[in-house]
Amino acid sequence: MDYRVGFSKDIHRLVENRKLIIAGVEIPYHLGELAHSDGDVLYHALAESILGALALGDLGKHFPDTSSETLDMDSSLIVKEVVKMMKDKGYQVNNVDIFVSLEKPKLKDYIELMRKNVATLLEVSVDQVSIKAGTNEGCGEVGKGEAIEATSMIMLKKVIANIN
Numbered sequence: 001m002d003y004r005v006g007f008s009k010d011i012h013r014l015v016e017n018r019k020l021i022i023a024g025v026e027i028p029y030h031l032g033e034l035a036h037s038d039g040d041v042l043y044h045a046l047a048e049s050i051l052g053a054l055a056l057g058d059l060g061k062h063f064p065d066t067s068s069e070t071l072d073m074d075s076s077l078i079v080k081e082v083v084k085m086m087k088d089k090g091y092q093v094n095n096v097d098i099f100v101s102l103e104k105p106k107l108k109d110y111i112e113l114m115r116k117n118v119a120t121l122l123e124v125s126v127d128q129v130s131i132k133a134g135t136n137e138g139c140g141e142v143g144k145g146e147a148i149e150a151t152s153m154i155m156l157k158k159v160i161a162n163i164n
Contacts, residue, residue: 103135
């Protein structure tokens with residue numbers, strides 16, 4: 001069987017007057033992600049890890065931050081489009097492992113809903129989706145509470161033969 005592995009990371013500054021959205025979950029907090037789209041750092045890392053596994057370039061190639069079409073875009077739409085690309089290439093998700101780095105707020109109460117949202121977008125079961133969260137122990141921009149970062153590692157498997 002043909003397998004592909006993809007990896008990506010995304011980071012956004014945290015600023016006033018923006019929503020904090022992670023895996024489609026709006027989390028009550030006084031800061032949110034600064035971005036051209038809605039800033040969902042987890043969905044961005046996830047989508048780009050799929051693109052990487054398929055050798056289709058980076059997120060900016062497909063969803064440029066200079067386009068009016070992507071301004072304030074719901075990042076679940078980005079993931080849906082990338083999943084369509086994946087399916088068109090004959091692949092499906094085997095599993096995904098995502099890590100979110102954020103000092104505050106704590107995410108433990110939101111992880112299961114995030115896993116369900118990701119599983120729904122990827123068209124897989126929740127047990128194929130791992131999401132973990134942690135702090136940077138005060139180190140760097142994330143540690144100072146100035147940024148949020150997500151990393152995503154995904155494994156795809158070929159399900160349809162003779163497709164590019």
